[in-house]
Amino acid sequence: MENSELIVSSSPHIKTEDNTRSIMLDVIIALAFPLGLAVFQFGWRAAILTGISVVSCAAFEYLYRKLLKKSNTLSDLSCVVTGILLAFCIPASAPYWIPVVGGFFAIVIVKQLFGGLGKNFMNPALAARAFLASWPIIMTTWPLAGVQLPLWGDIPDTFAGATPLYSLKNGVLPPEPLQDLFLGQVSGSMGEISAIVLLLGGFYLWVRGVITPRIPIAYIGTVAVLTFIFPPEGIEAWRFMLTHLLSGGLILGAVFMATDYSTSPVTKRGQLLFGIGCGLLTVFIRYFGSLPEGVCYSILIMNTCAWMLDKTGMPRRFGAPLFSRRGRAEK
Amino acid sequence: MPYSFKGGVHPSAFKRATRDKPVEDMPPPERIILPMQMHIGTPCEPLVRVGEQVKLGQMIGEAKGAVSAPVHASVSGKVQAIEPHTHVSGRNVLSVFIENDGLDTPHEDMRPRGSVESLSPEELLATVLEAGIVGMGGAAFPTHVKVSSVLGKAEKLIINASECEPYITSDHRLMLEAPEELVGGVRILMKMLGLSEAVIAVESDKRDAAEMVRRTLPRKRSNIKVVTLPKRYPQGSEKQLIKAVSGREVPPGQLPLSVGCAVFNTETTAAIHRAVTTGLPLIRRIVTVTGSAVSNPKNLMVRIGTTLKAVFDATGGFRETPNKVIVGGPMMGTAQHDLDTVVVKGVNALLAFSRKEDARVDNPICIRCGRCVSVCPMNLLPVYMYMHEQKGNISELDKLRIRDCLECGCCSYSCPGRLYLVQSFRTGKQKINDKNENLKAGGVADGK
Numbered sequence: 091m092e093n094s095e096l097i098v099s100s101s102p103h104i105k106t107e108d109n110t111r112s113i114m115l116d117v118i119i120a121l122a123f124p125l126g127l128a129v130f131q132f133g134w135r136a137a138i139l140t141g142i143s144v145v146s147c148a149a150f151e152y153l154y155r156k157l158l159k160k161s162n163t164l165s166d167l168s169c170v171v172t173g174i175l176l177a178f179c180i181p182a183s184a185p186y187w188i189p190v191v192g193g194f195f196a197i198v199i200v201k202q203l204f205g206g207l208g209k210n211f212m213n214p215a216l217a218a219r220a221f222l223a224s225w226p227i228i229m230t231t232w233p234l235a236g237v238q239l240p241l242w243g244d245i246p247d248t249f250a251g252a253t254p255l256y257s258l259k260n261g262v263l264p265p266e267p268l269q270d271l272f273l274g275q276v277s278g279s280m281g282e283i284s285a286i287v288l289l290l291g292g293f294y295l296w297v298r299g300v301i302t303p304r305i306p307i308a309y310i311g312t313v314a315v316l317t318f319i320f321p322p323e324g325i326e327a328w329r330f331m332l333t334h335l336l337s338g339g340l341i342l343g344a345v346f347m348a349t350d351y352s353t354s355p356v357t358k359r360g361q362l363l364f365g366i367g368c369g370l371l372t373v374f375i376r377y378f379g380s381l382p383e384g385v386c387y388s389i390l391i392m393n394t395c396a397w398m399l400d401k402t403g404m405p406r407r408f409g410a411p412l413f414s415r416r417g418r419a420e421k
Numbered sequence: 422m423p424y425s426f427k428g429g430v431h432p433s434a435f436k437r438a439t440r441d442k443p444v445e446d447m448p449p450p451e452r453i454i455l456p457m458q459m460h461i462g463t464p465c466e467p468l469v470r471v472g473e474q475v476k477l478g479q480m481i482g483e484a485k486g487a488v489s490a491p492v493h494a495s496v497s498g499k500v501q502a503i504e505p506h507t508h509v510s511g512r513n514v515l516s517v518f519i520e521n522d523g524l525d526t527p528h529e530d531m532r533p534r535g536s537v538e539s540l541s542p543e544e545l546l547a548t549v550l551e552a553g554i555v556g557m558g559g560a561a562f563p564t565h566v567k568v569s570s571v572l573g574k575a576e577k578l579i580i581n582a583s584e585c586e587p588y589i590t591s592d593h594r595l596m597l598e599a600p601e602e603l604v605g606g607v608r609i610l611m612k613m614l615g616l617s618e619a620v621i622a623v624e625s626d627k628r629d630a631a632e633m634v635r636r637t638l639p640r641k642r643s644n645i646k647v648v649t650l651p652k653r654y655p656q657g658s659e660k661q662l663i664k665a666v667s668g669r670e671v672p673p674g675q676l677p678l679s680v681g682c683a684v685f686n687t688e689t690t691a692a693i694h695r696a697v698t699t700g701l702p703l704i705r706r707i708v709t710v711t712g713s714a715v716s717n718p719k720n721l722m723v724r725i726g727t728t729l730k731a732v733f734d735a736t737g738g739f740r741e742t743p744n745k746v747i748v749g750g751p752m753m754g755t756a757q758h759d760l761d762t763v764v765v766k767g768v769n770a771l772l773a774f775s776r777k778e779d780a781r782v783d784n785p786i787c788i789r790c791g792r793c794v795s796v797c798p799m800n801l802l803p804v805y806m807y808m809h810e811q812k813g814n815i816s817e818l819d820k821l822r823i824r825d826c827l828e829c830g831c832c833s834y835s836c837p838g839r840l841y842l843v844q845s846f847r848t849g850k851q852k853i854n855d856k857n858e859n860l861k862a863g864g865v866a867d868g869k
Binding site: 095096097098099100101102103104105106108109110112113161163166168206207208302351352356357400404405406407408409410 | 430432587660670671672673675742743744745746747751752753754755756757758759760772774778779781784786787788789790791794795798799800801802804805821822825828830833834835836837838839841843844847
């Protein structure tokens with residue numbers, strides 16, 4: 091009985107229920123914590139900016155793939171993640187056209203031109219953030235936390251506040267106590283202000299098996315060690331270290347950006363080196379660069395090294411002794 | 422158990438449908454088709470002619486060459502034809518068609534060979550050869566060849582009762598219903614190999630079976646130990662099982678013997694016992710028949726050579742038209758296109774899936790999540806192997822150790838992008854072989 095109805099395909103014949111969409115949905119859930127806090131601290135303007143960012147990312151992805159007669163990929167939700175992360179990198183006082191420009195750069199230039207999901211070699215949201223630095227005043231004027239920003243019209247200058255990193259750059263500790271940095275009672279970009287909600291989101295992703303904590307721990311650990319060893323004169327080492335860890339985009343970058351699948355290594359050793367590299371560059375830029383913050387550029391630079399780092403991370407061959415033949419092919 | 426192996430997955434087991442169902446004897450079908458090759462190695466040569474009467478248990482295919490195993494009639498009756506027939510592997514294999522006379526007239530050779538104590542290891546080994554026993558977990562390597570190759574060299578005997586593939590419960594039922602056959606077989610293996618100890622490795626979802634086997638053993642100072650391993654796929658893969666039981670890793674490209682181990686499948690071990698104590702050659706086996714398209718999942722004792730269609734019919738047929746029929750487990754089994762293929766010695770399960778379980782997608786996309794890397798039990802990097810296979814970088818595939826791949830399917834199973842990873846690696850290995858053959862033949866390699 092030849093049965094033409096029967097499908098013949100390669101084993102395995104069963105699959106896990108997880109798919110790209112469910113993973114992205116988990117990331118969106120994790121990002122909802124910091125998004126909620128941003129709305130609480132800066133008002134509904136933060137929600138509108140994030141909404142515009144998400145919609146423009148989705149629209150550009152749809153249009154690009156439609157025009158080039160490629161499959162519609164909106165349902166994998168990756169553009170939504172990019173949209174939220176992009177919004178997190180900009181101050182809540184930014185004008186509404188900023189995320190549209192950023193979304194175009196992130197989706198069309200960084201992601202789709204290189205082949206779309208999984209093929210881009212730089213984090214789209216961060217690359218767009220770097221591009222948006224073309225409008226330096228908008229991107230480096232941060233509103234004070236706890237001030238409800240007006241939804242329309244100009245934002246008064248009185249609402250602007252200095253971020254803790256400016257104080258650190260000038261060799262002094264910021265006026266805010268550490269718990270304010272931890273809880274997010276501080277000015278900064280929308281998604282970066284509170285360490286605790288970001289860590290909660292990261293913990294959720296770890297529990298759900300979406301990320302391993304390897305990169306975040308290596309990254310934050312490297313920054314912690316370096317800032318503890320090299321505090322400026324007159325500042326307690328541990329206080330200086332904690333301020334660095336809780337300021338700026340370090341936790342946002344380490345938990346949500348540096349763990350981006352497409353642009354980070356997949357091997358254990360590669361991931362550790364990637365995290366350490368991000369940490370080294372971040373401290374280097376924060377100490378010696380002209381900018382107060384270095385997270386964005388550190389991750390972008392390490393993104394370009396991801397595949398190279400994987401080459402060093404070839405796991406020990408099953409059955410081979412621990413310290414020999416590593417990464418070598420056996421004939 | 423202090424040991425474990427790296428990677429692996431925890432697929433839903435789906436064993437509930439058949440785990441509590443006793444093995445039923447399936448009535449022998451009207452016609453039996455016996456392929457002359459149900460093992461790895463040289464095909465058998467038919468010993469009978471068309472029109473000849475054969476008896477139950479009569480040797481009808483003679484083992485040829487060093488690696489081979491004879492084939493026996495699983496019913497008595499008349500030889501109808503000897504011609505090629507589709508085999509579960511997908512190839513056509515010369516097969517003997519026997520019309521069942523329904524009498525099951527036993528052949529004179531089917532008589533007890535004696536007790537374990539009375540027979541010498543050589544006599545035991547000869548019995549294993551005569552009975553046509555092969556590895557019944559799927560690979561179907563001739564058991565006497567395996568025993569001879571490890572004779573006097575193995576120091577650890579491991580019985581693989583892990584049954585880590587989802588859906589399959591044939592070994593589970595065997596241990597529950599005939600633990601003495603398993604233990605008897607272990608004693609015979611120990612005598613043949615000259616070993617004083619053995620380990621039966623069971624996964625933790627079969628504690629009742631492990632307990633049943635333990636009860637068959639002497640309470641104190643038993644030289645056969647039953648170990649319960651935490652459930653994980655692919656625990657039943659030889660290399661992973663050895664690692665989990667002994668902590669030793671079989672070096673690349675080598676056999677378990679290189680770390681002093683010999684691993685035998687549960688039902689194979691029981692078949693050895695039956696061959697020695699009753700003279701029964703390998704003519705029947707337990708097959709789990711299950712899956713979403715099967716109306717009444719069962720464990721059946723099936724005569725070797727029964728068509729898949731007859732086996733499905735014996736359980737009560739299909740609930741709905743199956744979309745896919747698989748011989749073996751869902752992780753490593755082979756999809757079938759023809760239900761006229763027959764149950765051979767290595768078939769432990771028949772699965773029929775309905776359309777809604779079709780997990781194929783049109784446009785698989787790798788998002789580089791790295792899950793394939795963390796689940797690979799052989800420490801490979803499937804994500805890069807796939808990329809280079811797709812691009813045709815054959816030399817890179819070799820560097821990525823693609824030939825270590827077991828094709829266990831953990832990577833494909835856990836891939837959220839639904840990539841056809843195992844399929845790609847099979848193709849990749851084939852490309853490497855083709856290239857090497859081209860080189861040997863002096864042809865142009867690779868075209869680059």
